[in-house]
Every structure is written in C-alpha cells, then in structure tokens.
Amino acid sequence: MRLSLLVAAAAMEAGCVVMGHKGRPRPDKDGRYTISAKGIKAQFIPYGATLTNLYVPDKNGKPIDVVLGYDDVDYYPVDPSHPVYNAIPGRYANRIANGEYTIDGVTYYTEKNDGPNTLHSGTNNWSYRFWNVTAHTRDSITFSLLDESESSKGFPGRVESNVTYSVSENRWNIKITARSLDQKTPILLNQHTYFNLDAYRNPETDKIWEHGLYLPYSRRYLAADQGSVPTGDILTAAPGSLNDFASSPDLRLGHARDLPGFEGNCGADGACQGYNHYFLIEDAPRDAVVARLASGFSGVKAELRTDQPGVVLYSCNWSDGTARLKKTQGIRGKHETVTRSSCVAIEAQDWPDGINHPEWNRLDAQIFGPGQLYSWESSWTFGLL
Numbered sequence: 001m002r003l004s005l006l007v008a009a010a011a012m013e014a015g016c017v018v019m020g021h022k023g024r025p026r027p028d029k030d031g032r033y034t035i036s037a038k039g040i041k042a043q044f045i046p047y048g049a050t051l052t053n054l055y056v057p058d059k060n061g062k063p064i065d066v067v068l069g070y071d072d073v074d075y076y077p078v079d080p081s082h083p084v085y086n087a088i089p090g091r092y093a094n095r096i097a098n099g100e101y102t103i104d105g106v107t108y109y110t111e112k113n114d115g116p117n118t119l120h121s122g123t124n125n126w127s128y129r130f131w132n133v134t135a136h137t138r139d140s141i142t143f144s145l146l147d148e149s150e151s152s153k154g155f156p157g158r159v160e161s162n163v164t165y166s167v168s169e170n171r172w173n174i175k176i177t178a179r180s181l182d183q184k185t186p187i188l189l190n191q192h193t194y195f196n197l198d199a200y201r202n203p204e205t206d207k208i209w210e211h212g213l214y215l216p217y218s219r220r221y222l223a224a225d226q227g228s229v230p231t232g233d234i235l236t237a238a239p240g241s242l243n244d245f246a247s248s249p250d251l252r253l254g255h256a257r258d259l260p261g262f263e264g265n266c267g268a269d270g271a272c273q274g275y276n277h278y279f280l281i282e283d284a285p286r287d288a289v290v291a292r293l294a295s296g297f298s299g300v301k302a303e304l305r306t307d308q309p310g311v312v313l314y315s316c317n318w319s320d321g322t323a324r325l326k327k328t329q330g331i332r333g334k335h336e337t338v339t340r341s342s343c344v345a346i347e348a349q350d351w352p353d354g355i356n357h358p359e360w361n362r363l364d365a366q367i368f369g370p371g372q373l374y375s376w377e378s379s380w381t382f383g384l385l
C-alpha cells in the first residue's frame, strides 16, 4: 500500500512533463520542451531537433542563456539565413567536395548548395525536418527521424536516427544513433550548437575573441581551401600560431587576431576571419575533457567530452547583424543582434569529407551498410572559472 503510494507520487513528480492526448508529450505553451537538473535547464523544439535555450549559472549564481536562438519558435523554419542554430545537420554534416562521392565504384552526385560543394547534405537536410518526439521525461528528451532514400539528392537508402538529450547535475548529455536500413550510405552527424558564454551581456564586447579556448589534444588540424573544404593535408600548429589552441590552457579564441592571415584564415579569399576548421583530437584518454570554452566576464566554463575524433571550430564569420538576439540575451541599445564573430560553434564529429579521402582511413566510420549502427556521444559540463 505504502509502496504503491510512493510509486504513484514518484510518477506524479515525473509527470510535470505535459502530456497530450494518447499520452504523447506536448511542448509548453511557448512551443518548447523543457528538461532540467541541478544547475542546468535546456529547452528544445522538434524542428531540426534543435536546442533553443540553455541556462547555466554565472559567477553571481544567476542562470544565463548561453546558446544562440530565437524567441519565436515559428521563426526557425522560415529564417532565410538558417544558421543551423543548435540543430542536427545530416545525414552527412559539413562539406562534400564537388558534390560527389563514390561507394563500391558507383558515384553519387549530391546537391551543390555551397558554391561547387555540398553543405550539410543540401536541401531537405536533417536540420530542416520536423523530428518526432518519441520520449520525454523531466530530464531527457528523444527525437526520432526516418530519412527516406534520395530525400536529399545523392543519398541512397533509408536511414533512421534517434537523438537523446538529457541533463544531469551541471551537464548536458547528447547521444545520437543512426542506422542504415537497406543500402550502403554515408552518415556523419554532429550537434551544431553556437555559444556565447556571456549571453551577449558583456558591455565591453559582444565578440567571441575574449573567450578562452583550450583544445589540449588538438595540435593537428586539416588544411582547407577557400571554400572550407579539406585539401587532404594535415598540418601541425606551432605554439602561438594562428591555429594553436593546444599549447596552453590560457589561450584566448582571439589570441591570433593581430597575426597576419587571421582575416582570411577561414578562406573566402580573405573575407572569412577566424575559424572554420577541423581540429583532430589525438591521444586523448577516455572521457578526457577535449575542449574547454570559458569566459572571464560571466565566469562560465564549458567542457566537452566526446567519443568523436575531432571538432569543427567555427567562429561565426557569417553572422552579419541581421538576426536578433533572444530576450534572454544582450544589452538593450547596445548588443541586440548577432554580429560577425560574436559566437562560436564547437562541433564534435568525424573527419569532414572523409568519404572523399580514403587515405585518412575514415571510410569504415562514415559509410554504413544495412543494419550497421552509427553512434555518437558527447557531453558539455558547465562550471565556474
């Protein structure tokens, strides 16, 4: 009797999740699904399996919203710039050189939606889909997707995917699985979150350059051409050079701002300042922190653990000040929009365009036949400096 009462009480506790008819989970009235744990609250929408808000305490103990996004959840699908804000791009994230790749002697032609190359699999990519919410508790939510053959040009076979976001004390956990159902097909996924750990409230600057960034296991990175496509070369960053984030825990994202080459460091014939590069993670002990992003202003640090072999570092060159900040961010009359170089994405993933570089030995990790399971796991742990 007593036990069953306890069980019922526990079920009611967990029942703070809003359930619609037939027991399907429903979002709050603002359209967001919320999960929370001690020191962290995260909100999501089915569109792109997107994280819209992430609240962690700053050095004054006040929760601040440290990721980019929009207040109006209906704006995500119609946003013409579609920055893949905190969504899951797929089925093959990042770029495919010249919009083609070959499996077992058959060449597949993908959509060229980024100059001569394919970005995030082209139109109808996964970050543009309304995913199904297939589970939701107070601290976890799962989004699921069935991707039909050729729903993105040049991607054969059906793929199903589940993304589970959960939170535990001060920590956001992300698990992605995908399975090819009937043909060999490329799969490469990531979680594309953009951070500004000051919530754009630092009156001195809205730029990302004063954030600290340490990638302790990433001395080497992939050389890229002017369109941010890997050339195949693997380079090593000398301490203090443009692409060095490994030599010291005290490096800032903008440590190389005054060095020649910074303005065109991410290509576009000199027009892309900062970073849009893949850094290898090498010789990291299991469960080690492989990236630490931090801000002295808010005092917040974010630590990445991942089972992936590298991260794409992108410092938001494209942002042109047209996207408005959420009401949880910014300073009225001073920082109201997302300006150039005011955020950073650190996307754990496999080697970009690895399907076109057999010499990298990534084919087994990027091409999946019927029944083969793709698996990706990362977490961000938040704390204070």
Ligand SMILES: *[C@@H]1O[C@H](CO)[C@@H](O)[C@H](O)[C@H]1NC(C)=O
Pocket (backbone or CB within 6 Å): 082, 113, 119, 120, 121, 122, 123, 124, 125, 128
């Ligand atoms: C993704 O697909 C949409 C259409 O579904 C398209 O408008 C958009 O350009 C694509 N995004 C990218 C980055 O290719």
Ligand SMILES: *[C@@H]1O[C@H](CO)[C@@H](O)[C@H](O)[C@H]1NC(C)=O
Pocket (backbone or CB within 6 Å): 129, 130, 131, 132, 144, 145, 146, 147
């Ligand atoms: C969501 O589930 C329904 C019913 O199972 C299915 O028809 C639909 O394709 C799913 N949507 C996505 C985006 O996978």
Ligand SMILES: *[C@@H]1O[C@H](CO)[C@@H](O)[C@H](O)[C@H]1NC(C)=O
Pocket (backbone or CB within 6 Å): 144, 160, 161, 162, 177, 178, 179
């Ligand atoms: C996704 O979740 C469904 C329901 O739990 C399960 O049947 C399916 O095997 C999962 N697929 C993958 C790729 O994880």
Ligand SMILES: *[C@@H]1O[C@H](CO)[C@@H](O)[C@H](O)[C@H]1NC(C)=O
Pocket (backbone or CB within 6 Å): 267, 268, 271, 272, 273, 317, 318, 319, 320, 340
């Ligand atoms: C980088 O930003 C500059 C200035 O806003 C813009 O002209 C350029 O096209 C951008 N480059 C890329 C690759 O987004």
